[in-house]
Amino acid sequence: MDDIVKQALAKWPNVPDCYGWLGLDARGRWYMRDDRTQAAGPFPQAKGSLLQHEKLIDFIHRNYEADGAGQWFFQNGPQRVYVELEATPLVWRLSADGAVTSHTGQSTTVDECLLDAQGRVYLVTPLGVGLVHTLDVGLAAEAVEQGRWTPLEVRAEDLPARHGFVTSPAAQHRA
Structure with a gap:
């Protein structure tokens, strides 16, 4: 995790988590999912805008990890942005x-x-x-x-339970 992210976490420890706004497709591409995209359906049926800014993608990569519940997220400063997965993390x-x-x-x-x-x-x-x-x-x-x-x-639908990851943190958050 970047030092600047660690500093932001220390400065603002209680920023609410973000769900549904970022997706990772089966080819490792990132998608930004605004309110309209999220209203159109779940990821990957409604993908959103493909991220193409290299420095932003590199920042996401450096700060991408899983929590204890198997939900993958991007630590964006003090905020966790949980990632919707098309296939695997x-x-x-x-x-x-x-x-x-x-x-x-x-x-x-x-x-x-x-x-x-x-x-x-x-x-x-x-x-x-x-x-x-x-x-x-x-x-x-x-x-x-x-x-x-x-x-x-292997059955693809068994992978999340077998390997401890969550494909839709947003769906779990709403439940």
Whole structure:
């Protein structure tokens, strides 16, 4: 977490949390969801505006983490902005040399490879569970063929409970 964020938390400790305003799609892209977008439906059916400002995205990446209940958030100064997830809290990018990196730029190792009925590939790592980016599924297939990973079948709808993450903190907050 950025030092400036830690300072803001200390200065303003009781800022209310924010729900529904930020979404992460299955390709690791961030979406800002204003009131009108939220009224149009849940994420990802109503995505909102794609964030493209690199410095803002980098700031989100540096300050993105999960709380004790498995809800992922972006710590925006003193305010937690909870993230609506299309699939998983992390999206993995793979390299031909076998490196695995999260959409936030963190390198990791693979503990487990999972495959759902739709052919989507997930990796369980020390950082958490994430979906392999669609552009990198070929590299995941190569890792399987080379015997580096053995995919286990999984039901996508079981992933949140099995790996302790919440796809819609906003829905839980309203309940």
